[in-house]
Amino acid sequence: MNTSVEFLAWVRGPAFDVALIIFLLGVLIRLFEVLMLGRKPDYSEARGDTLIPGLKTVLTRTLPESGSLKRSPFTVIGGYIWHIGFLICLLLFIPHIEMLNATLGVSWPGLPNHIVDAISAVTIVTLIIMLVDRLIHPVKRFLSDTEDYLVWVATFLPMLTGYLAFHRMIDPYPLVLGLHILSVEFLMIVFPFTKLMHAITFLIARWFNGAIAGRRGVQS
Amino acid sequence: MSGATLDRGLNTFREQMDAPTASFFSSCVNCGMCAEACLFYTETVDPKYTPINKLEPMRRVWEQEYTLWGRLKAALGLTKPVTDELLEEWETLIYDACTLCGRCSMVCPVGNDISYMIRKARESFVAAGYAPEGMKAASRRAVTIGSPMGVKYPALAAQIKHIEADTGLTIPVDVEGADYMALLSSMEIMNFPEYIEALARIFNQAGVTWTIASEAFEATNSGIQIGSSDIARELVSRVVNAAEKLKVKNVISPECGHAYFAVRWEGPNLIGRPYQFKVVHILELLEELRASGRIKTEGMDDTRLTFHDPCQIVRKGGVLEPPRNLLKQVASNFVDMADAREMNWCCGGGGGVSANERADELRIKVFARKKSQLDELNVDTLVTACANCRLILEEGLEEYHVELPVVGLTEMLAEHLVEDK
Numbered sequence: 304m305n306t307s308v309e310f311l312a313w314v315r316g317p318a319f320d321v322a323l324i325i326f327l328l329g330v331l332i333r334l335f336e337v338l339m340l341g342r343k344p345d346y347s348e349a350r351g352d353t354l355i356p357g358l359k360t361v362l363t364r365t366l367p368e369s370g371s372l373k374r375s376p377f378t379v380i381g382g383y384i385w386h387i388g389f390l391i392c393l394l395l396f397i398p399h400i401e402m403l404n405a406t407l408g409v410s411w412p413g414l415p416n417h418i419v420d421a422i423s424a425v426t427i428v429t430l431i432i433m434l435v436d437r438l439i440h441p442v443k444r445f446l447s448d449t450e451d452y453l454v455w456v457a458t459f460l461p462m463l464t465g466y467l468a469f470h471r472m473i474d475p476y477p478l479v480l481g482l483h484i485l486s487v488e489f490l491m492i493v494f495p496f497t498k499l500m501h502a503i504t505f506l507i508a509r510w511f512n513g514a515i516a517g518r519r520g521v522q523s
Numbered sequence: 524m525s526g527a528t529l530d531r532g533l534n535t536f537r538e539q540m541d542a543p544t545a546s547f548f549s550s551c552v553n554c555g556m557c558a559e560a561c562l563f564y565t566e567t568v569d570p571k572y573t574p575i576n577k578l579e580p581m582r583r584v585w586e587q588e589y590t591l592w593g594r595l596k597a598a599l600g601l602t603k604p605v606t607d608e609l610l611e612e613w614e615t616l617i618y619d620a621c622t623l624c625g626r627c628s629m630v631c632p633v634g635n636d637i638s639y640m641i642r643k644a645r646e647s648f649v650a651a652g653y654a655p656e657g658m659k660a661a662s663r664r665a666v667t668i669g670s671p672m673g674v675k676y677p678a679l680a681a682q683i684k685h686i687e688a689d690t691g692l693t694i695p696v697d698v699e700g701a702d703y704m705a706l707l708s709s710m711e712i713m714n715f716p717e718y719i720e721a722l723a724r725i726f727n728q729a730g731v732t733w734t735i736a737s738e739a740f741e742a743t744n745s746g747i748q749i750g751s752s753d754i755a756r757e758l759v760s761r762v763v764n765a766a767e768k769l770k771v772k773n774v775i776s777p778e779c780g781h782a783y784f785a786v787r788w789e790g791p792n793l794i795g796r797p798y799q800f801k802v803v804h805i806l807e808l809l810e811e812l813r814a815s816g817r818i819k820t821e822g823m824d825d826t827r828l829t830f831h832d833p834c835q836i837v838r839k840g841g842v843l844e845p846p847r848n849l850l851k852q853v854a855s856n857f858v859d860m861a862d863a864r865e866m867n868w869c870c871g872g873g874g875g876v877s878a879n880e881r882a883d884e885l886r887i888k889v890f891a892r893k894k895s896q897l898d899e900l901n902v903d904t905l906v907t908a909c910a911n912c913r914l915i916l917e918e919g920l921e922e923y924h925v926e927l928p929v930v931g932l933t934e935m936l937a938e939h940l941v942e943d944k
Contacts, residue, residue, distance in 0.1 A: 329591075333549065336589060336591065337542055337545040337546050340540055340545050341541060341542055342542055343792065344792075345791075346791035346794075347788045347797075348791075348798075348801065350841050351841070361634070364633070364634050367556075367632065368630045370630070370866065371559060375559050382554070440555065441568070442555035442564070442573050443555045445571070446553040446555055446573060446576060448553075451552075495592075496590075496591070496592035498549070498550075498551065498553075500549050500550075501549065501633055504546050504549040504550045507542075507546040507549075507550075508549070508550040508635055509634030510634070511542070511546055511547070511636065512543075512634040512635065512636045513634070516628075520841030521841045521843070521865055522865075523865075
């Protein structure tokens with residue numbers, strides 16, 4: 304029979320289930336690994352609160368400190384573009400919403416396809432530029448190891464295959480759609496074991512930062 | 524510091540590991556933005572000075588022992604171990620090229636408190652035997668003699684006698700039940716005794732009952748700087764014992780930045796219990812006296828002046844408004860630097876760097892950051908509130924051939940005091 308259809312059925316079925324289980328279990332394990340370490344009690348007399356400054360920092364760190372914007376404009380602006388672009392493609396592309404609705408029964412309004420298409424093109428180009436920047440910027444190049452490039456690949460492939468699938472640029476269609484889903488499964492599987500986890504732990508990190516400073520009366 | 528071995532260092536990394544540290548390492552995506560917040564990077568443009576890179580040994584321990592994937596990779600031999608060679612190489616990054624100023628912790632987009640981790644990592648470097656000689660020597664002097672600069676009580680007693688003769692005031696020593704026990708830094712005793720005189724005059728006018736403890740007058744804590752909790756605990760215990768013996772209600776941290784951090788924020792955790800007294804920074808007390816009208820000043824300094832925020836007092840200590848309110852009381856032409864308050868740039872000598880002669884050349888190089896901040900303002904006077912910053916600023920300005928007087932805020936206030944005749 305048609306092997307590409309079988310392939311699509313496999314990635315949609317058993318492969319997706321496996322990826323989902325690894326993703327969910329992995330994230331739980333990672334969160335457990337972080338939180339079970341706990342903290343020593345602090346006996347110093349607090350000057351300020353911890354909860355509210357922590358939550359404030361969770362929000363305020365979304366905006367760059369003004370000096371950082373001036374000194375690292377490329378990292379800041381490029382980072383914004385592709386993170387937002389990625390999230391729009393993931394969450395506001397109508398076929399994605401329909402798929403979620405079919406499996407989880409939740410739904411929200413999406414953006415017209417041609418707009419998501421344009422955003423995905425910008426996101427793909429920005430990701431490529433960010434990779435080039437990582438390869439040539441002295442600090443980023445110095446800091447980067449295999450994992451940094453692996454997570455770039457894991458992030459880039461779903462964007463690329465999604466774009467190829469939407470434009471039917473690979474035949475047959477079930478094959479390219481299958482590749483797209485497979486790349487997402489790859490992202491889900493590597494997520495808990497790599498720094499992709501920052502997409503969740505940044506909330507914890509920012510909170511601790513704000514709470515530590517807040518206790519001393521400083522909003523960080 | 525005897526019996527320091529790699530094993531002890533690794534064990535200390537494990538003892539230091541906590542949820543914040545794990546969340547920080549989990550979140551770092553090597554974006555490199557912390558580099559631009561660190562004067563050791565901006566003034567050298569050497570990527571190795573990127574703040575998060577200074578934590579590579581600790582990150583490896585975290586990855587290999589505290590993450591599932593890291594443990595798997597380690598079992599398969601796919602990770603790089605933490606070795607003596609690694610710690611030896613990183614010693615200069617973690618001690619010579621970090622002042623614990625905490626500026627990087629303010630800019631990290633995922634919220635990593637990098638200086639919080641550097642402080643922890645230094646514990647392990649000490650335990651493994653990798654700490655600069657200058658800081659080890661200062662710590663030894665602090666433990667055996669009572670001060671990192673080797674100042675003993677007779678030296679302070681001599682200064683007290685001079686000041687008493689000059690001012691006609693009595694400087695109370697070992698007075699039980701005083702409201703405040705004042706701590707000093709050796710630098711104030713040896714280089715800036717004007718500070719002690721300023722305290723005597725201000726407290727006399729404001730009617731503050733205070734004392735100096737002959738057994739515990741030194742506020743600085745080399746143990747905090749080098750990263751040895753054992754030494755830090757011993758030094759802070761002396762202060763706690765004296766304060767509780769004299770039954771004082773408050774202990775005043777001197778202008779010195781890390782002394783404040785040590786006694787205010789780390790001290791109770793080092794001794795494992797809350798204090799039976801409060802700790803206030805001298806600027807907090809002065810601000811309280813000013814606000815309640817207990818200190819009267821006259822005349823305004825109309826020279827153009829700015830304030831250098833000591834990192835440990837302002838950004839990491841939370842004393843943000845008092846210095847500015849106090850300055851406005853006596854200065855009419857005060858201007859803030861472009862990156863002031865919690866985003867101020869370090870003088871380059873904090874966190875024990877000034878006690879580490881090996882770092883002198885680098886410290887002078889990175890002082891260029893402070894110099895350019897000052898160049899933008901074109902001021903006539905530089906005010907600060909930390910004896911260590913003050914020495915570093917004076918030295919840096921001299922190296923860069925800049926004529927700019929550096930003044931301590933407490934003394935400046937005392938100069939404008941309306942004294943009862």
